[in-house]
Amino acid sequence: MDGVWRDRSRWPQAGRVLAAVTAMPALVLTGWLLAGLPLLLAGWFRPLPALLLGGALAAALCVYGTRSGKPPGGLAGRPHDTRDARGGGEVGDASAGHVWAVVGVAVASGVFNAIFHTEQLIVRRDPATYAQYTAWLAGHGFLxxxxxxxxxxxxxxxxxxxxxxxxxxxxxxxxxxxPGAPLIDSIGAWLGGLSGLLMVPPVLGALAVLTVAGVAARLAGARWAPVAALAFAVALPILYTSRTTFSEIPSLILIFGGMALAADALGRSRGTAVLAGLSFGLAVLVRVDGLRDVLPVLVYAGLLIALRGRRGRGEAYARMGVPLLGGLLAGAGLGLVAAFFLSRPYLNYLSDSVRPLLVICGAVLLLTVAGAVAGPRVIPAAGRAVRAWRPARRLPEVLAALVVLVMAGFAVRPWVQTVRRVPATVEDTLNSIFIQWTQQANGMRPDPARLYSEQSLYWVIWYVGVPVVMLATLAAAVLVRRMARGRGLPWPLPLAIIGWTTVTTLWRPAITPDHPFASRRLVPVVIPGLVVLAVWGLRWAWARIRGAGYGTTAMRWLTAAGAVLLVAPGTVTSIGTAFTPVERxxxxxxxxxxxxxxxxxxxxxxxxxxxxxxxxxxxxxxxxxxxxxxxxxxxxxxxxxxxxxxxxxxxxxxxxxxxxxxxxxxxxxxxxxxxxxxxxxxxxxxxxxxxxxxxxxxxxxxxxxxxxxxxxxxxxxxxxxxxxxxxxxxxxx
Known part of the structure; x- marks a missing residue:
């Protein structure tokens, strides 16, 4: 036995371990929700059947989704697209140190948030609504x-x-x-009563750290995963939503877990592609806004299907299009079923935004089907036409510049626009009264029609800092340019989700604008997405500088300085409230x-x-x-x-x-x-x-x-x- 433990060659590869532990959170939630929703619809969401069925399904998905095989490119060997265009450096293999660092940050995050958890049970705002929703489900099992x-x-x-x-x-x-978040939170209520319910958010927060680090490892390389984990974990909105019963953290795990599984499935496993689609789709069961967040997955799956018949790597990737689309439609379909049967009044309240979103989703679905059918004939012809059109040669640079211009537009928006809404409903009037009272409490001139949406980019800067925003913008511009040139294949889906959701969220946050409450809107995609992009931007700069001939010592200092730039601003903002529990x-x-x-x-x-x-x-x-x-x-x-x-x-x-x-x-x-x-x-x-x-x-x-x-x-x-x-x-x- 001692010989087995001494023989490290028999240990699992670090890359495989990191890939597995960072995919498991999404797989567990996917299995649990797939079992829990039918039980709830049947009125049988009780501890014994839910724990047996949900536990078995979650375990089966974890075994299948993390089965042994070649680790994803960013975790072992040469990662996807790790060479700079000018021949920069490579990201090395995942090491045991990377795994332990990521797990250590996640565990520390969970313990810290458990110590300072909140007790929002008296219904004043959304967390207590979720807590009481959970208490009813855990105690009765029906709606x-x-x-x-x-x-x-x-x-x-x-x-x-x-x-x-x-x-x-x-x-x-x-x-x-x-019902998605209460279905998940019920586990804690069953296992530990009221105290168990209050401990679920810190556990989910720790799992979210693992998930975001896993996406960073797959897309930027394993050495940057601990930096991403720490920069994400210290952001105030993450602390805030990891201490009480919100829906944003479970939604984040499903969306970014879907990204990780989709990266693992590229050219490898159709079954993993199904799981990725399910994870994306079930985000709708947790938050109705998830329908908007995963809309790019629908387009991406259609694009993959349209690539079928092409030779080489494109054909290998195209094979995951149908299973990804099938999983997405199944997961989102379950979410819509739950919305119709269990949350109808909520949908009625949100009808002004949900109905247009459903129309957009339907139109995109039809276009996706049409594109998938016509793709094998249209794409080659379109490619030839684009290559023949001389101005198209500048398209990569134009798209990269557009990314920068969009972020610059959000930066100057407060100077050119003040977003207001004249109350048109009883709910609008109540919100305006609350905004006016909050303005007075903050010593401001009353202006109850203000929504403060024009400040949204500065919300992000408060919580993650200027370096993260700038590096993320740089990374997005570079990646868009590469993809326009046919490179960067692992990035189209993550970048589409991050870019689409960031732009739509910053343009219209659609939330009562007091902080930290409003910061929750940035949690499912915006903050983790910008952190992942920022570490990729840091890796890109690191590779270029190393390619210029700098030695090992200089590169270590650069890595440390970059990590500090990404972590310190968020820490400075968070420290004002991080050690003060509320509603105890x-x-x-x-x-x-x-x-x-x-x-x-x-x-x-x-x-x-x-x-x-x-x-x-x-x-x-x-x-x-x-x-x-x-x-x-x-x-x-x-x-x-x-x-x-x-x-x-x-x-x-x-x-x-x-x-x-x-x-x-x-x-x-x-x-x-x-x-x-x-x-x-x-x-x-x-x-x-x-x-x-x-x-x-x-x-x-x-x-x-x-x-x-x-x-x-x-x-x-x-x-x-x-x-x-x-x-x-x-x-x-």
Missing amino acids: PMPYPTAAFGGPDPALRFDSIGFYDHGGAVVPQFM GEAAAVRKLCAALPPDASVLMIERVTGDRFTQVVRAMCDRPAAQVRTEGGGATPPVPGAPAATAPDDGGADKTRDVAAASDVTRLVRRVRAAGRVPVLLAAEKVQLIRYGTPAQVVRLRTRQDERSLIDAPNGTWSLSIDVWMVIPGAV
């Missing part, structure tokens, strides 16, 4: 959530069962978002609230903000029937994605008399609950709001910190947060 009208003596016009993040639709309560104490507050409720309680929220924040908490985590009593102000606030449950930090509104239900409605409902054989419990934010019904007791007194809401600067601190809930069990009325 939608039925009205518990019997627990309140039957239907009543004063009862409302919807709340922030949860729609009243078709006689039931429907969660706001896509909410887990204990929820446990205390649940413990205070009688087992046979029917809970009535008689004040608006308490109803917005706690209706779903009581329903999902306390497992008690809960409803709001309509108030003069209209009852529940519409579930606006991203908008907080209140427009002020503590109580959500100045006109408190309109936020409390009429006494006649409350008294009638209390009598009806007692007649149904249950115990009526009333909740409100202040003692005075309950005093007429009995002797109130305070069941939640939370004093903690919340995220800053910065509009024009990088966030560098936190704000205070106070939440109070009072309870009364009315006597005979």
